[in-house]
Amino acid sequence: MIPVSVVTGFLGAGKTTLLRRVLGDPAWANSAVIVNEFGEVPLDHELLAASEEVLVNVSTGCLCCVVRSDLTATLMELLRQRAAGTVPPYARVLIETSGLADPAPILHALMTDEAVAATHRLQSVVTLVDALHGAGTLARHPEAQRQAMLADRILLTKPDLGGDTAALEAALRAHNPAAPVRAAVQGAVEPAWLFAAGTLPEFLDASARHSEGVAGITLEREAPIPALALTLWMQALAEHAGARLLRLKGLVALAEDPGRPVVVHAIQHMVHPLEWLEAWPGADTRSRIVLIGQGIPRHLPARLLAAIEAEVRDAGG
Numbered sequence: 571m572i573p574v575s576v577v578t579g580f581l582g583a584g585k586t587t588l589l590r591r592v593l594g595d596p597a598w599a600n601s602a603v604i605v606n607e608f609g610e611v612p613l614d615h616e617l618l619a620a621s622e623e624v625l626v627n628v629s630t631g632c633l634c635c636v637v638r639s640d641l642t643a644t645l646m647e648l649l650r651q652r653a654a655g656t657v658p659p660y661a662r663v664l665i666e667t668s669g670l671a672d673p674a675p676i677l678h679a680l681m682t683d684e685a686v687a688a689t690h691r692l693q694s695v696v697t698l699v700d701a702l703h704g705a706g707t708l709a710r711h712p713e714a715q716r717q718a719m720l721a722d723r724i725l726l727t728k729p730d731l732g733g734d735t736a737a738l739e740a741a742l743r744a745h746n747p748a749a750p751v752r753a754a755v756q757g758a759v760e761p762a763w764l765f766a767a768g769t770l771p772e773f774l775d776a777s778a779r780h781s782e783g784v785a786g787i788t789l790e791r792e793a794p795i796p797a798l799a800l801t802l803w804m805q806a807l808a809e810h811a812g813a814r815l816l817r818l819k820g821l822v823a824l825a826e827d828p829g830r831p832v833v834v835h836a837i838q839h840m841v842h843p844l845e846w847l848e849a850w851p852g853a854d855t856r857s858r859i860v861l862i863g864q865g866i867p868r869h870l871p872a873r874l875l876a877a878i879e880a881e882v883r884d885a886g887g
């Protein structure tokens with residue numbers, strides 16, 4: 571029986587950051603990871619693979635809806651390859667859900683698929699909650715409520731950025747009175763605590779609950795972007811859209827140094843510092859940015875970027 575843990579948490583809560591950390595621990599490197607992302611262009615597997623040679627499978631679309639059967643098929647296919655020796659003999663599977671996933675139908679699928687249930691053991695659900703945005707997200711988004719409700723362990727992320735963690739813990743308790751809660755910066759927590767066996771829910775609603783009007787917008791660019799234009803654009807978007815900008819992430823070629831990408835992240839009003847990678851993780855060296863918004867006009871981000879870029883180029887002569 572291969573243990574399976576589900577790592578969930580709303581958009582930008584820090585799931586990939588945590589998994590990179592966990593996979594960097596020699597005792598946990600022998601994990602297979604299945605990543606599910608919302609948006610047309612998958613980026614997380616690039617970011618995970620950039621840190622470690624791990625076994626990462628990726629699916630786009632909503633894991634709790636469209637690709638639910640893909641998940642069970644992926645688990646069984648991995649197991650077949652493990653038996654055949656074409657993939658390493660991984661000791662466990664970690665599933666990173668998209669931030670917009672309701673974990674209930676995912677758990678339901680894992681528990682009710684006969685082939686999966688006969689070969690895998692659902693170990694635990696780990697829910698990450700952003701210490702800064704968590705309370706607002708919990709109040710506004712049904713996915714976040716279900717993620718909290720179904721957690722065996724709750725990890726408060728980004729405690730270094732402030733936020734009222736006592737109030738957040740109280741709000742979480744209303745959804746989940748039992749799950750132990752810890753806070754950690756950049757995923758620095760013992761994996762053994764995080765992934766300790768939990769209790770399976772007795773009843774699971776197989777239908778997903780979702781926020782209204784959430785849509786992904788993708789920008790792909792051949793030409794590198796000046797650093798100043800990128801920074802101004804992200805700030806303008808975060809200010810203009812605020813809480814409607816649920817998530818922005820991307821790999822970007824900067825005009826100043828297009829040979830290695832920067833990773834960009836924004837979550838609601840918060841624009842995270844740019845992070846340089848040593849090299850492009852794959853053959854595709856175009857800039858790729860994914861935005862997930864609620865009611866953001868589809869063409870606004872691209873038009874805003876073009877306008878800011880023109881300004882910056884003009885100003886630079």
Ligand SMILES: Nc1nc2c(ncn2[C@@H]2O[C@H](COP(=O)(O)OP(=O)(O)OP(=O)(O)O)[C@@H](O)[C@H]2O)c(=O)[nH]1
Nearest residue numbers: 581582583584585586587669727728755756835842
């Ligand atoms: N300051 C601070 N930043 C953090 C911490 N954990 C994660 N971040 C940052 O938060 C941003 C989002 O982190 P990710 O790990 O990509 O979040 P995610 O949950 O995988 O995002 P999605 O897959 O898009 O839902 C990145 O800029 C991280 O560097 C933390 O503890 N402190």
